[in-house]
Amino acid sequence: MPERGERGEVVVSMRGIVKRFPGVVANDQVDFEVRAGEIHALLGENGAGKTTLMNILYGLYSPDEGEIYIRDKRVTISSPRDAIELGIGMVHQHFMLVYPHTVAENIVLGLSSADFFFPLREVRGKITEFSERYGLKVDPEAKIWQLSAGEQQRVEIIKALYRGADVLILDEPTSMLAPGEIEELFTTLRRMAEEGRAIVFITHKLDEVMAISDCVTVLRRGKAVATVEKSRTNKQHLTRMMVGREVLFRLRRKPVEEGQIVLEVKGLHALNDKGLPALKDLSFIVREGEILGVAGVAGNGQRELVEVITGLRQATEGQVVLLGENITNCSPGEIIGRGVAHIPEERIRMGLVPGMSVAENLILKAYRRSPCSQRLFLNHTFIDQHAERLISEYEIATPSKDAPAKLLSGGNIQKLILARETSEEPVLIVAAHPTYGLDVGATERIRQLLLEQSKRGAAILLVSEDLEEIMTISDRIAVMFEGRVVGIVDTAGAEVEEIGSMMVGAGKEQERGRS
Amino acid sequence: MILEFIVAALKAAIPAGTPLLFGTLGEIYAERSGVLNLGVEGMMIMGAVTGFGVTLATGNVWLGITFAAMAGGLLGLVHAFLSITLRANQVVSGLALTMFGLGMSGMLGKRYIGTPPPCRLRVAPIPLLRDIPFLGPILFQHDPLVYLSVLLVPLLWFVLFKTRAGISIRSVGEAPATADALGVNVFLVRYLCVFLGGVLAGLGGAYLSLVYVPAWIEGMTAGAGWIVIALTIFAMWSPGRALIGAYLFGAVKVLQYRLQPLGVSPNLLNMLPFIFTIIVLLAGTGEVIRKRIGAPSALSIPYAREEK
Ligand SMILES: Nc1ncnc2c1ncn2[C@@H]1O[C@H](COP(=O)(O)OP(=O)(O)OP(=O)(O)O)[C@@H](O)[C@H]1O
Ligand SMILES: [Mg+2]
Numbered sequence: 001m002p003e004r005g006e007r008g009e010v011v012v013s014m015r016g017i018v019k020r021f022p023g024v025v026a027n028d029q030v031d032f033e034v035r036a037g038e039i040h041a042l043l044g045e046n047g048a049g050k051t052t053l054m055n056i057l058y059g060l061y062s063p064d065e066g067e068i069y070i071r072d073k074r075v076t077i078s079s080p081r082d083a084i085e086l087g088i089g090m091v092h093q094h095f096m097l098v099y100p101h102t103v104a105e106n107i108v109l110g111l112s113s114a115d116f117f118f119p120l121r122e123v124r125g126k127i128t129e130f131s132e133r134y135g136l137k138v139d140p141e142a143k144i145w146q147l148s149a150g151e152q153q154r155v156e157i158i159k160a161l162y163r164g165a166d167v168l169i170l171d172e173p174t175s176m177l178a179p180g181e182i183e184e185l186f187t188t189l190r191r192m193a194e195e196g197r198a199i200v201f202i203t204h205k206l207d208e209v210m211a212i213s214d215c216v217t218v219l220r221r222g223k224a225v226a227t228v229e230k231s232r233t234n235k236q237h238l239t240r241m242m243v244g245r246e247v248l249f250r251l252r253r254k255p256v257e258e259g260q261i262v263l264e265v266k267g268l269h270a271l272n273d274k275g276l277p278a279l280k281d282l283s284f285i286v287r288e289g290e291i292l293g294v295a296g297v298a299g300n301g302q303r304e305l306v307e308v309i310t311g312l313r314q315a316t317e318g319q320v321v322l323l324g325e326n327i328t329n330c331s332p333g334e335i336i337g338r339g340v341a342h343i344p345e346e347r348i349r350m351g352l353v354p355g356m357s358v359a360e361n362l363i364l365k366a367y368r369r370s371p372c373s374q375r376l377f378l379n380h381t382f383i384d385q386h387a388e389r390l391i392s393e394y395e396i397a398t399p400s401k402d403a404p405a406k407l408l409s410g411g412n413i414q415k416l417i418l419a420r421e422t423s424e425e426p427v428l429i430v431a432a433h434p435t436y437g438l439d440v441g442a443t444e445r446i447r448q449l450l451l452e453q454s455k456r457g458a459a460i461l462l463v464s465e466d467l468e469e470i471m472t473i474s475d476r477i478a479v480m481f482e483g484r485v486v487g488i489v490d491t492a493g494a495e496v497e498e499i500g501s502m503m504v505g506a507g508k509e510q511e512r513g514r515s
Numbered sequence: 516m517i518l519e520f521i522v523a524a525l526k527a528a529i530p531a532g533t534p535l536l537f538g539t540l541g542e543i544y545a546e547r548s549g550v551l552n553l554g555v556e557g558m559m560i561m562g563a564v565t566g567f568g569v570t571l572a573t574g575n576v577w578l579g580i581t582f583a584a585m586a587g588g589l590l591g592l593v594h595a596f597l598s599i600t601l602r603a604n605q606v607v608s609g610l611a612l613t614m615f616g617l618g619m620s621g622m623l624g625k626r627y628i629g630t631p632p633p634c635r636l637r638v639a640p641i642p643l644l645r646d647i648p649f650l651g652p653i654l655f656q657h658d659p660l661v662y663l664s665v666l667l668v669p670l671l672w673f674v675l676f677k678t679r680a681g682i683s684i685r686s687v688g689e690a691p692a693t694a695d696a697l698g699v700n701v702f703l704v705r706y707l708c709v710f711l712g713g714v715l716a717g718l719g720g721a722y723l724s725l726v727y728v729p730a731w732i733e734g735m736t737a738g739a740g741w742i743v744i745a746l747t748i749f750a751m752w753s754p755g756r757a758l759i760g761a762y763l764f765g766a767v768k769v770l771q772y773r774l775q776p777l778g779v780s781p782n783l784l785n786m787l788p789f790i791f792t793i794i795v796l797l798a799g800t801g802e803v804i805r806k807r808i809g810a811p812s813a814l815s816i817p818y819a820r821e822e823k
Contacts, residue, residue: 060696060820081698096693098686100812108679109686110697119679159697 008036009071011167011198012057012088017066019052021407023399026052027063028222034167039189039199041209041230043242044219045439046411047397050202051093053219054169058090059083084110089165091156093172093202093410093437094348097144103127104140107159130158134188146273149345149433150181150298150465157185161192168192169200172437174208180500181297186212204439206235218242243441259288260323262428262459263309268318270308278304280483282318286428286459291450293474293491294463297503301483302463303345306432309461310342311335322428336365341426343417343434345463347410351417354406358398359387361405362420394419395445411442418446422453429453429460435469447473467496467503479503518649524769525653529661530727532765534559534719534736536664538743539750539757540671541715545591547675547752548708549688549813553609554594555716556740557616558587562720564620567627567731574633580660580721587717588710590616595709599702602817617734627731636660636726660722665758667715672754684708688811691818701818716740742792749795752811760795767791 012034019027026049034040044050055061057068059077068075070086077083083090097106104120107127114123127140136154144152153173160168170189174182189212193199201213209216209230216233218225218241225241263286272278278301286292296302307313309320311332320328327335336342344350352361363383366372371382387401396415398408405416414434421429431450435443451473454460464470470477471491478488479502486502538555545552552558562583570579590612597608636658644655675681686694687704695701719739724731742764750757771784 058696079698079700080696081700084698090696092696096690096696098690098693100689100809101682101686105682105686108682109694110683110699111679112698114679116679118677119682 008038008196010034010069011036011071013069013072014053014057015067015069017053017056017068018064019049019056019061020064021052023403025222027056030066030219030222030224032217032224033227034198034200035215036166036198037193037196038214039193039201039212041213041216042200042202042219043204043206043209043216043238045204045242046442047221047409048219048242048439049222050219051171051409054090054171054200054202057083058088058169081110084163084165087164087166088169089160089163089167090169091153091160091171091173095149095152095156097152097155099143099145101144102140103138103142103144103147103155106144106155107140107162111163126162127158130161134158134161134184134191136184136188148299148303157188166196167198167200169202171202172204173201174203174205182208204437204443206238206440209238210235239440242439259290259457259459261285262288262323263461264319264321265309266319266321268305268308268320269316270304270313271316272301272304278483279308279315282480282483282485284478284485284488286461288459289454289457290476291454291460291462291474293470293477294461294480295467295470295477295499295503296465296480298465300480302432302480304483305480306342306345306430306461306463309335309430310340339424339427341421341424341429343414343421343429343431345432345436347413347417348406352405352413355404357402358391358396358405358408358416359383359401361416362387362390365420365424390419390423394449411438414438414446415442418449422449425456426453426458429458430463431460432463433465434462435464435466443469467499471496471499522649522652524766524773526656527769528762528765529653529657530722530765531768532761532763533661533664534722534727534739535743535746535764536668536758536761537715537719537722538740539746539761540664540667540754541712541719542743542747543750543752543754543757544671544675544684544708544715545712546747546814547688547811548684548705549691549811549816549818550595550598550705550709550712551605551609551815552591552594552709552712553606553744554590554612554616554740555609555712555743556736556738557613558590558713558716559616559720559723559740559743560620560734560736561590561616562587562717563724563735564624564627564720564731565717566721567632567724568623570725571627571630571633576634576636576725579725580718583721583725584714584717587720588714591710591713591716592706594713595706598817599705599709602819605815605817613740621733624731624733628733630731632725632729635729658726660718660726664718668754668758675754685811688813691813691816692820695818695820705818716743719743738788742788745792745796748800748810749798763795764788764791 010033014030014032017027017030030053032053042050052061056063059080059082062078068077075086104124104127108114108119108123124140131138136158138151138154174185189199203209213230215227215229216238217227218238220242266283268279268282269277270279282305294302304313308315311330315328319326322338327338348354363372363386367378371379373379384401391398391401394415396419397412405413408416435446438446450460462470462474474491476488476490477494477499478485479499481503538559542552542555565586566579566583569582570576594608594612597603598605638656638658641655645651675684683694683699683704687699687701691701720736723735728735746757746760749760767787771787774784775781
């Protein structure tokens with residue numbers, strides 16, 4: 001890594017920030033400073049208030065108390081427009097994209113420097129330029145809804161870069177990227193820091209903090225615990241500040257006996273949203289009590305695979321067999337009825353009804369049956385007890401069981417979904433990126449939950465781009481590349497390098513090694 | 516003979532569809548920005564009565580038309596204030612405005628009943644083009660408001676799809692939080708679009724009372740504002756298809772008049788536009804689903820920052 005020069009002036013200084021939401025103090029007297037040319041990590045558990053703090057800086061929320069200084073000048077940022085004019089850019093945790101529009105239209109949106117007439121014309125060229133310069137590959141003409149989460153993330157990053165922000169906030173930008181892509185992103189960020197920009201990097205991942213940041217601020221329950229130089233700290237120290245206790249990541253697995261085959265996928269073909277083949281002759285089996293990890297870079301057919309199995313997408317050829325019965329192209333309702341649980345990739349859009357209460361969200365799959373309902377009526381006594389039990393059992397942090405689910409932080413939304421899906425004792429769990437965006441504590445809890453389920457006998461299909469996660473809890477690993485399973489290996493004997501090279505198509509990797 | 520009949524019918528279809536075209540173009544903009552305006556009927560009829568009254572008082576049709584547009588725009592602003600600033604339920608606010616408009620216009624218009632308009636827009640055939648056989652009389656022998664409505668179609672299409680403003684409008688209707696995060700003033704965009712919707716509805720109303728009928732009759736919009744709502748869906752929120760839809764309805768209306776002397780039951784004929792509305796909606800919806808062009812995602816949802 002090239003030596004970086006003396007770090008510059010303080011660009012952003014937030015002092016004594018307080019932000020209250022109904023039932024929580026999201027930020028409590030937080031002081032936060034960022035310097036030019038530095039990559040500043042903002043570390044904290046789910047609900048610690050990281051996003052809230054940065055939304056205040058970006059003008060989306062207004063603070064109840066506190067002051068913001070940009071280059072020693074007191075400012076009031078009352079809208080994102082103000083923030084953009086002050087040179088602040090933000091890549092949000094939940095993508096801020098207009099899904100039916102094209103990449104180019106998304107980038108032009110709100111861009112006052114673009115031509116009024118035919119604004120897309122010049123922007124298209126520049127997008128290509130940017131994507132080449134920073135290694136962020138996207139097609140300017142593609143519609144956002146057709147892109148995978150990883151690609152959507154790239155659009156977000158380009159969008160911020162395009163606006164030439166000199167303070168760039170990234171809210172958990174790496175969660176959907178493969179190891180190689182994360183390296184590329186880091187290179188981009190370092191280049192931008194060298195150009196003198198200040199970068200705020202929100203994350204839960206300690207490895208990333210250690211790899212990329214110059215400086216770390218730790219938030220815990222809305223309070224800034226400390227700001228330390230990266231060189232003066234280590235992972236254990238940071239974990240303790242963040243969680244207030246030690247966390248152990250060693251999850252023991254006992255080898256599974258050859259159980260009954262729960263899920264069998266035979267020669268599966270399916271198309272993606274663009275109508276192009278996304279799955280090409282895919283086959284594998286998952287047994288009772290087994291966790292099959294599906295590794296791969298975003299956009300290689302994982303999403304389509306999950307959708308076909310859960311009945312959300314039609315297979316064009318091949319079969320999905322559950323416990324010996326063909327469930328290919330059955331309706332999602334029928335598939336759920338046969339004991340398949342789905343932990344979807346897009347939590348908020350597909351995992352819950354944001355405006356309904358936590359208690360109601362917890363019975364979304366069971367409300368038609370006793371004991372949730374009797375004949376025409378809901379059994380509120382049971383529903384309330386059920387909610388309270390799951391909230392404490394799964395440690396869901398919520399103001400109350402009656403609060404709308406949309407008010408929960410990302411980690412707690414995921415716990416809610418897991419609580420609903422696993423409390424039903426499913427025979428098969430299809431989990432897509434279950435710990436994406438979650439902090440260490442929640443990640444540990446969710447992996448444990450999955451392990452408990454497999455111990456109980458559930459078969460689990462775990463789709464994840466986090467290789468470490470797959471290596472930690474799965475029994476076997478299937479690697480997907482361009483819609484095919486390029487190999488299935490036992491976790492016990494597998495090497496990270498071997499799987500990593502399969503993920504990018506082994507051929508390509510060799511070429512890269514040679515050059 | 517047959518040819519003459521067809522030419523006459525087609526020629527009549529265009530003015531008959533023009534109030535709908537104005538209204539639909541306006542509603543497309545309002546809905547594209549995420550605001551459902553069910554007050555079109557009320558805005559049209561207020562435009563009709565205002566246009567008629569001002570023309571009667573001043574003797575100037577153009578002044579009447581301008582005031583009609585302003586009256587529609589004013590009601591549009593009321594709807595904007597209720598549904599954007601106060602975040603009231605848009606369905607309720609729109610329905611309230613329709614009822615208000617129908618009642619208010621009835622009261623204001625009492626004394627105009629039976630009064631002939633003092634002057635009217637003259638037909639202004641376009642030189643040269645008017646002489647094209649067959650097409651000339653159908654397309655190019657109309658009054659200036661028809662030409663205005665037709666010119667608005669490509670203009671509004673261009674703004675919506677080929678300018679920065681259009682991207683802002685469409686984004687505000689699809690994902691207001693995203694537009695807001697990029698510095699687009701969501702409230703301003705919505706206010707302007709709803710205002711424009713009101714102005715165009717007002718023009719549509721003025722066309723009815725000053726050109727098409729021309730007279731003031733209580734409740735003269737007779738459901739045109741509701742057909743506009745259906746046409747907006749049929750048009751898939753795009754100005755070009757609004758033109759086709761509006762003229763189709765114009766043709767149905769003409770058919771209604773032409774079939775009456777032939778002894779077809781008037782009750783049946785009165786149902787025609789509404790039967791056609793259902794057919795159009797069914798046809799439109801199928802296509803919407805096939806092409807994955809849905810209503811703007813944020814349609815009828817008020818926007819507030821800091822709300823998850
Ligand atoms: N708009 C809102 N309305 C109500 N409560 C909110 C809102 N935004 C955040 N909160 C609450 O404020 C607290 C802090 O949330 P925030 O999203 O800032 O956490 P975070 O550190 O970003 O967590 P995560 O890692 O899960 O994204 C949480 O308890 C959350 O439920
Ligand atoms: Mg967050």
